Amino acid sequence: MKASDMRFALILPFLALPAFADVQTALDDHILPGYTRLADETAKLAEAAQADCTPDALQPAFHAAYDAWISISHIHFGPLEDQAVTLTMSFWPDPKNSTGKALARLTTAADPIVDQPEAFGDVSAAAQGFTALERMLYDPQPDADYACRLTQAIATGLAQKSDSLNAAWPAFADQMLSAGTGGNARFQSDMEAQRALYTALSAGLEFLHDQRLGRPLGTFDRPRPSRAEARRSERSLRHIELQLAALERLAAAMTNADLGATSAAFAEARARADALEDPALQGVADAEQRFKVEVLQQAVRAVQVAVIDEIGTPLGVTAGFNALDGD
Structure with missing residues (x-):
């Protein structure tokens, strides 16, 4: 082995390698x-x-x-x-x-x-x-x-x-x-299986931001508290908390990368949700309570950005077709 090749081989273990979706x-x-x-x-x-x-x-x-x-x-x-x-x-x-x-x-x-x-x-x-x-x-x-x-x-x-x-x-x-093996027409490569996981994570965050939070928020001049999910049983906020927890578990399970920013963003979003004390999100019509919901929505957006940076980009994966589009 040439000296230059040996130096390259010694350096390789210390290079930042891409994370792999587990x-x-x-x-x-x-x-x-x-x-x-x-x-x-x-x-x-x-x-x-x-x-x-x-x-x-x-x-x-x-x-x-x-x-x-x-x-x-x-x-x-x-x-x-x-x-x-x-x-x-x-x-x-x-x-x-x-x-x-x-x-x-x-x-x-x-x-x-x-x-x-x-x-x-x-x-x-x-x-x-x-x-x-x-x-x-x-x-x-x-x-x-x-x-x-x-x-x-x-x-x-x-x-x-x-x-x-x-x-x-x-x-x-x-x-x-068994992605990429002979006869597997559903997942023809490992990347396709990884993309399915990443799309689920990305789409879940998008649904949380746009639907579970966005629908009751409406606009400042026209809030829509009656559009909150499961408001009759006062589960609206609980669904947000459950989905945040589930998506965080999925993010942690699907990659071996260091998720410092993603974990911090999830923690911030969970803290904002815990502070709401509005189980049916009916406070969106009140200026002060609405502000808290908007801050939570911004925190979810921060999670989305962190997930792209720490999971999507290193994996070289982008979210595929989102079956929730058009809802």
């Missing part, structure tokens, strides 16, 4: 357990609904299952996309009140489809999922008997869909881990 860790520590938890909690929800469908009795199981969904819902690729159940899990944003209208149609007609579990999946997506179930548990219902049956149908549907998603994930995980 697909295995992201799957084992975040995605697979997240979908297993969702299946477990929705199964408990369906069981609880059959035992006692009254709102007071069912709300604890509803909150536990909803927590599980929000904590993994940013993983839009894979079985969730393949089975096309995103909207039937949670129909939000809902600018046209499609959920309220769909539930009213079922209730007014006392539609017997609620007693047919296999057929219920064919009703409007807006009448299924967590957003519909929230209406059943937190809005007055004109017909208690039918409301009970509809509540049970929604809870059962959530459990069925969640179980199907959880059952499909191990095989999809194998596809991600």
Whole structure:
């Protein structure tokens, strides 16, 4: 070996090498357990609904299952996309009140489809999922008997869909881990699997900034508190906190890079969220409270910038097609 080549070889270990998206860790520590938890909690929800469908009795199981969904819902690729159940899990944003209208149609007609579990999946997506179930548990219902049956149908549907998603994930995980091997048409290179993770992280942050915070904020002259997600159950802020925590876990799992700026940005965003004390984000119409929500939104933007700098750029990955565009 030439002296110059030897010097180059000695220098290499000290050069800053690109970070690699750790697909295995992201799957084992975040995605697979997240979908297993969702299946477990929705199964408990369906069981609880059959035992006692009254709102007071069912709300604890509803909150536990909803927590599980929000904590993994940013993983839009894979079985969730393949089975096309995103909207039937949670129909939000809902600018046209499609959920309220769909539930009213079922209730007014006392539609017997609620007693047919296999057929219920064919009703409007807006009448299924967590957003519909929230209406059943937190809005007055004109017909208690039918409301009970509809509540049970929604809870059962959530459990069925969640179980199907959880059952499909191990095989999809194998596809991600075998990226670039012969016969894998889904992921033809390691970069494609890495890009799927990075897009989920990027899109999750964008959804948090633009939808969960941006929709209720509206404009200064026209705030939109009624557009806050899950405001009836006062979960709006909780969804923001859960999503921040979940996205931070995903970021930490998917790279071996030093995430100093990203970790600091997440910590700042979480601190801003903790300081809000406005569970349904109804304070956006008040100047002082609105300012706090705007600062939180700015903190989320700082997380986005840090993620690009510390994860996206070193990986040479940019976010792919965002399935949330146009919502």
